[in-house]
Amino acid sequence: MEHLVSVIIPCYNAERYLDMSIGSVFEQDYNSIELIIVNDGSTDRSEEIIFSWKKRFEEKGLSLVYVHQENKGLGGAINTGLKYVSGEYITLLDADDQFLQGSIRKRAEYLASHPECSGVRSNGWYVKGERRWLFITEEKEKNISDLFTALSLGQTNNWAGTYMLRTDVFFTVYPDRNIFPSRLGQNLQLLLPVSYKRKVGYIDEPLTEYFIYDNSHSHASDLHERKVVEERNSEGYREIYFKILNMLTTDTNELELYGNMYNSTFYRREMRRMLGYKDVKKAKHYYKLLKTTQYCTISDSIDIYSVTCKPLAIILKVVRKMKNLIKL
Structure with a gap:
């Protein structure tokens, strides 16, 4: 007997892609599927495309639940979808x-x-134009035993x-079927x-394809705006993480342990992002914060010193190579 799987697709102005995403659910070699599509106030042809699939799902004996709402953002769309879930398993x-x-x-x-x-x-494919590469290539990432720690340290992807x-485990954590209605951080809230x-x-098999679309900007003003937005979003992710952590535990040792883990991930990511924007002052600021955690690595030091003190970076690279040889 197949277990019912609920699939939620949040949708906002996705007319270009809906045939692909809905079609990929329709073509699955599994018959016990409940597809829940939440149209989050789309102004394009999304609704028309969804309705064109509904009859095909019914003819195949599959359930397609369609919900239209005023725009509430991704978190709000997921919360709406969660109210309709009746499957034993859930995926987005x-x-x-x-x-x-x-x-x-x-x-x-x-x-x-x-x-x-x-x-x-599972594993999956990143797809950008004609290029494609695997999410997971290293054995240690495939063999993660403590996923919570790995997610906290940014050691694996969090693509839902x-x-x-x-479903029963998930709704034990969210009995009211509501995650925080943020416009970001949904994957962390789920996982x-x-x-x-x-x-x-x-x-250990790629079962999904994640498409990367080119939204690059060329003007300096656009780059500055993107930098500010990315920094604000990154702070938003951190805020969500600590909300979840405080929801899961009140143990002060755990709060400190996992808080340090995520802060190290946050500081490292921001340091590297600022280096990419050639904002050395901010990169040094985040490196200084990273050093206050126990998770600052020699590779982190090489990253910052490759820009601020190249001779020291060269020395550290030699040290790292020697350490790797000793491990062998």
Whole structure:
């Protein structure tokens, strides 16, 4: 007997991609699917395209639940979708991405045969134009035993489309079926609670495709604006992380431990981002903060000194190489 899988697709002005994403669910070799599409106030042809698929789903014996609402942002769209979930397992799909064949079946079968797991993740493809590359290539990332720690340290991707979660576990954490209605950080809100002190399995096969679209800007004013927006968003992600952490535990040791982990990830990411924007002053600021955590690495020092003190960076590279040779 197949377990019912609920798939939520939040949608906002995605007419260019909906045939691909909805079609990838429709073509799955798994019959017990409940597709929930939340149209978050689209002003394009999204609704028309969704309705064109509804009859095809019904003819195939699949459920397609369509909900239209005023624009509430991604978090609000997910919250609406969660109210309609009736499956034993749940997964999300962005409107501009797609599942590969077997994606739902293989993850559902994994959960059915691994009752000790609260969820399962898989590999996937990044796709940008003609290029494609795997999410996960290193064995240590494939063999992560503590996903909560790995997510806190930024050691693996948090794209929800590669995960499938047990609904009962998820709704134990969110009994009112509401995540924080933020416009960012949804993936962390879905994955962190399910992985906290729980086991999450892994399927070493790409089962989803995540498309990267070129939104690059060339003008200096645009670059400055992007830098400011990215910095604000990054702070928003950190705020969401600590909201989730405080929701999961009141233990002061755990709060300090995981807080340090995520702060190191945040400082490192911001340092590298500022180096990319050639803002050395801010990069040095984040490096200084990173050093206050226990997770500053020799590679972090090489990154900053490659710009601020190249001779020292060269010395550190030699030291790193010697350490790697000793490990062998």
